[in-house]
Amino acid sequence: MDRICYDINMATISSENPTRTINITDPSHILRIIRKIVLYILLILAVAWSVLPLFWVFVSSIKPDSETYAFEQTILPQHPTLQNYVTLFKVTRFGLWMRNSAVLSTGTTVVVIALSAMAAYAMSRFRYRSFEWLGRLTLLAYMMPPIILVVPIFFVLFKFGLTNTLMGLLLVYTGIRLPVGLWMLRSYFQGIPIELEEAAMVDGATRFQAFRKVILPQALPGMISTGIFVFSVTWQEFLFASILIFNSQKQTLSAGVATFLSEDWIYSWGVLMAAAVMISLPLVLLYIFLQRYLVAGWGSGAVKG
Amino acid sequence: MTVQQRRKNFELNDRTLAVMMVTPSLILILVFAIFPMLQGLYASFFQIEPATLAMKPNGIENYRWLFKQPLFWSSLLRSLLWVSTTTVVQLILGLAISLLLHQELKGRNIARGLVLFPYLIPAIVISLTWRFILDPTMGVFNRMLMDFHLINRPIAFLANQKFALWFVILAGIWKYTPFIILMMLARLQVIPVELEEAARLDGAGPWQLFRYITLPWLMPVIVVTLLLRTIWTFRQFDIVYLFAFGGPLFATTTLPVLIRYLAFDARKIGPAAATATIMLVLMLVLSWGYFGWYNKAEKNLE
Incomplete structure (x- = not known):
């Protein structure tokens, strides 16, 4: 200044x-x-x-209601308070939703990264004709708008009695995030020189050992950035949660908080703003501490996608 | 065992391993993307009973019904408006900000970090934020307009059919401009210095430098970014829906929001599937066009 x-x-x-x-x-x-x-x-x-x-x-x-709803508003809070956060966690189901979202996002991330790392490795190392088709299929799946998929997926889950269960939602999340994980990791694995694992195999390692002990550590940054990406899109997912879950206790953050908006006005703006802060906070922290990985991930997911 | 045999054994193992590594992913992709897509396509030619899910073939009746609905056409139009305005403004704004952040300025790195923030913010939070800012009673936007005497009484912007979609567009621009900045900065950082210097020696001014060096250099990335943003904005559901749930009176109902409305509120599953199929076709056409353009831009660069 x-x-x-x-x-x-x-x-x-x-x-x-x-x-x-x-x-x-x-x-x-x-x-x-x-x-x-x-x-x-x-x-x-x-x-x-x-x-x-x-x-x-x-x-x-962090403003008390008396300031948020005052006729003359000030920019900074005159009497900062955490009351809105207390109300959010004590009175609403927000804490429960946050737990559900955390479980779902973590589970989805772990499964997606594990599965797509294996597949991405195979696709980058073995040049079978059928794998080329798998690549195209992945891209097609990645481009597919979720809104197109949601109605058929709803009916499939309904048939298997998996609607309104977190397990069903986890399965769906894994399925719809896998293409992006696979796509991002495949380009990453392609950049790892094949000589590394050849050297390990000459030394007597099996191919799977070479993959686990030599290639995976090399691919760690790519897996972290892909993982953060998958985590953050799952953390904020709204569409599938709002349609596949009908029970408020089992709801996720975005879909749960959205019910505040469609119901009659129960909570004050201060509480809703506290919810907004709490939903964003994990993502902001991830961004601040792992910016390097995150930005790289955005770039690779985008350019090569 | 001869060397060749051993080699063969080894390859066989490789093949088994490769198939084992790929199979779980393949199954999930088939079950959660390819199968639902085909299912949707197929269902668009059936009349579907919402309660029992009994399917009765009815040819192109769903499409014919859809094309007779003014709501379908207005949603398509709103989708086009939403996509074109959001992406174009985003692109111009993102390009301008990234050129600005490419200058030698103090605090540039902090600014780079900060301008990317909106991209992190979940749709539900964006919806809460703008609902709060635009609120007719406590919203800071209405208060500011009143303080400057631009309006006499507060306007419920999101309940207003004329304004609602424009604010959704504004929010879309706000959230996704950082993505453009990210892409452009990455490309600007690898611009060949010789090119700029040679042009400067030839006496090129800043505008000519931009027009003949920077812009062609950015062009392939601009095209890719535009393609991705167009597709992603076109299929965007949550920001648009969460803003006003498609209302007031369908004023923010774009095609994705329409699909949800048809399938789950109006219980017309056949027409919902038909709308999804139309969206899919439009998306394929879009990407086709862009890929042609991308190849041209790459060639121009050489």
Whole structure:
């Protein structure tokens, strides 16, 4: 901020009277300073546009109702409180939903990564014609809109009595996230030199041992970024949960909180904002601490997808 | 055992291992993606009893019924508006911000981290956020408009048929611009320095530099990004639905929201399957077009 103010002062002085400042005699210099100021203003605007709504959600979650519903609102809370969070966890089923979502996301991530690491390895190492088709099938499955799949999947699960069970939802999540896991990991495994496992096999390891002891450690960063991706999309999944689960106790975060919105207005905005913060928090923490993996994952999932 | 035999044995083992490694994934993909897709396609030619799920073939009747519904056409139109506006504005905004973040500026790295934040935020949270900001009684947006005397009384934006979809579009732009920034920055970071220097030596100004060097360099990524965003925005369900549940009076009902409405609220499963099939066809056509464009952009670069 200081730097910008300084630049602005320089610019105003110099544009009023260019000869007064010694180092700014050249008009291109003034232009350059003006350009810098404009760039910094734009930078601040871009950051504000990205984070101000979230900032507003956060401060509203720690304001007491008397401030949120006041006629004259202040930006920062005058009497910050955690009351909204207490209400959220004590009065609503939010804690239960959070547990369900955590179990589902963790389970899905572990199974998807395990299965797709194996398949991705096989697909990147053995060049059978049928595996090429599997690759195409994976891409097709990856592109398939979930909304197209949800009705048929609902009826299949219904037939097997798996609707309204977390087990059924876990199965569905594993199935619909597998293509993206497979797709991201396959390109990752392709980048690991085949010589590594050949060396291990010359030393007497079986192929599976080579895979487990040599290739998997190499692929760890890719598996972490894919895992974070799968975890975060499952954590916030709404469509399948809202359709396959009809029982509030078994609901997940997104679908559970969505019932707050369709029901009659029971909870205050402060409580809803606390819910918003709690749903986002794990993802934000993952982003802050594992940014390196996450950004790499977004890139690879996207470019090669 | 000769060397060749041993080799053969070894390959056989390899093959068994490979098949074993792939099978679970293959089964899951078939069961949860390919089979439902075919099932949906198939079901679109049947009349389906919602209670018993009894199927009666009725040819293209579902499609004919659908094409007679004004709701289908208005949803298609809203889908097109939602996709085109969101992706185009996203692209322009994302491109501008990434060029800005590519400049030598102080605090650039922090800014890069911060502008990616919206991409993390789940749809339900975005819906809560904007419902709160736009709320007619406590919403900060209405208060600001009133403070600046732009309006006299609060407007319930999300209950207003004229405004609702535009705010969904705004939220879509907000959430997915970071994705564009991410893609563009990655590409900008590997732009060949010689290219820019050569152009500068030839006396190119900033605009010419952008027009003849940066833009063609970005073009293949722009096309891929546009393709992905178009497909993803087209199939986007949760943000659109959670904003206003398709309302007010279907004003935010795009095709995915329509499928949900037909299948689970109106109990018309056949027409829902027909809508899904139409969506699928539109998506395939879209990706086809883009791949042609992508190949052209790659060639132009050379």
